Amino acid sequence: MTDEQPRRTWATMKDVARHAGVSLSTVSYVLNDSGPVAAPRRERVLEAVRVLGYTPNEAGRSLKRRAMSTVGMVVPELSNPYFALVVEGVERAASGRDALLVLCAPEAEGATGSAETVARLLRSRRLSGVVYITGTTTDPEAVASLTSLGPVVLVDEQLPALNLPAVVSDNRKGAREMAAHVLARGHTRVAVIGGPSNLWTAQQRLAGYRDAFAAAGLDPQRVPVLEGDYRERSGSVLARKLLDVPADRRPTVLICANDLMAIGALDYARNVGLTVPDDLGVVGFDDLPFSRVLTPRLTTVRQPAHDLGRRAGELLFAAIDGGSTGNGIMETVPPLDTEVQIRDSVGAPPPV
Amino acid sequence: MTDEQPRRTWATMKDVARHAGVSLSTVSYVLNDSGPVAAPRRERVLEAVRVLGYTPNEAGRSLKRRAMSTVGMVVPELSNPYFALVVEGVERAASGRDALLVLCAPEAEGATGSAETVARLLRSRRLSGVVYITGTTTDPEAVASLTSLGPVVLVDEQLPALNLPAVVSDNRKGAREMAAHVLARGHTRVAVIGGPSNLWTAQQRLAGYRDAFAAAGLDPQRVPVLEGDYRERSGSVLARKLLDVPADRRPTVLICANDLMAIGALDYARNVGLTVPDDLGVVGFDDLPFSRVLTPRLTTVRQPAHDLGRRAGELLFAAIDGGSTGNGIMETVPPLDTEVQIRDSVGAPPPV
DNA sequence: TTGTACGCGTTATCAC
């Protein structure tokens, strides 16, 4: 039997009109409630829509509206569960508005497109706006160029030079309280495994740690700080650098700028026979869902990932509706709160 | 100062043509290499494109092409890191083709849209195709209806009733080998925390476990099987059900159908003072990046999440290019291999 | 209340 070649073609408004025996405008009126139409005819139109399985073609629609009811989402990579959670929050805001989300992950493993490529791709769709999580390779120019197509909302990370609306959490406060907690436990030989120095969050967290060091009378300049890339592997690598020294000069606690690196450090410590928290303390930042179930349970700073995303999405839609320019005019959101989660991965420093 | 209201308007081909002093067709020829054009004029056109910052409007383009160079990605939720990895793989395939990916997560926390809503939304964009990870609430009807808009490729999960092309891994083999490994360690009182019984992967894994039970002379019907939902929480809940019995009837090992539930079980066991693997063995399925760094390191079955996604994406694009109908005609992919990762979370059964 | 005609930005067909 010869399966008929599917036409891959859809009913158009014209088809609906013909089927219902009315004109195009009548159909349009019914579909958008944009004009008066007699009850019986309206019924006939809706019936035709059902029978033909008609779905409006968004392409034609956006040609008129000059904007697609679709927003962009740029995230460095999805492998970081924290980012995945933020994205999920944005998606939820979008689907609540019947909008679609187009996803770009320019820094994922095997990355192919530059930031400029991504920007061009998004521009070509005339998206209504974009939510952007900037990463280490993000080109601020490319982000700025996106504002020409609609509002751009930064989330989680910030680009201080650009003055774009951003939804972030209070990284500095969380970091300060975390370091204070560590110090309060009695540690004096502490080391920091920081994030990429060109990232705002990394700068804020480091500043927060140093606030606490200074407040405790510890010279911030004497605390070793190594720069990681927020990935698990660099946590291991840098832990090795920090711990592979004579025991009496070895730090008693590692303050990691995110959970992924903390996990890497934890793993390295275990591999070289160091017990956490007895021999070494390790703390993180983010409070990934997994961190709670690690052994030892990781002491970290909780960030409301899901909320961050959801509110960024809402802010974006508000800007789209309000017709804001995306140049900082739209209502700004105060930093969301962060909260230290005290668990088991740091105790008193080991006795000398 | 009154900031000029941004026009939110872009250069069109007409603008480019005017600026370059040529006709629309010439511009189109240059942009698509679809016709002959003299070198000097081509140069003028490209110059005009640069000056005006022109980006082709995909809406107008798809109106002609009758299809958007955008594909859909439906995933139950992004909170499951395994799904996030699959999605990242698909995204990579898409971006390698200058295509965009629109993301839907209908089962995410606070889910709003039904499967049918999602289908309608995707249809309205005249997407070129869809990659679908089905979940517990997925309506096969809705998935099937998507085939009217273009090829649909299932990934990770399968819908046996629909006979759609799918990229999956060999769940049954992995499960069989995992159970065999557990049995080889000497365990006889084993229990299974399975996945949702309406999911193909859950059925396959259970079948695999039972293959191994039978092969080892253990009556599969006498092994308790509880049905979880693949989330961490149900791992804890079901572990409690299984373990909260007199010690002599308690299972010595918990075979969990995915890592998330295994982690939940691990957490529960620890909370009630059971040591893994000494008092109780726990194994999972998926090999999430985290599982390797848990304490104890989780014995599990590795699935190539990233590859699964990438190949699903490639298969989809092949189908789009080949003009396949998406009704099983397109080239099918053999199940990807799965591999048991023997680590520390299961040892010999505790002495009676 | 309903129908007609035009424009949105792009590509493709046809004359020149």
Add this chain to the structure above:
DNA sequence: GTGATAACGCGTACAA
């Protein structure tokens, strides 16, 4: 080689 011109599907003034 190059330039008019007609679709593509939809929304909406404007006319009936």
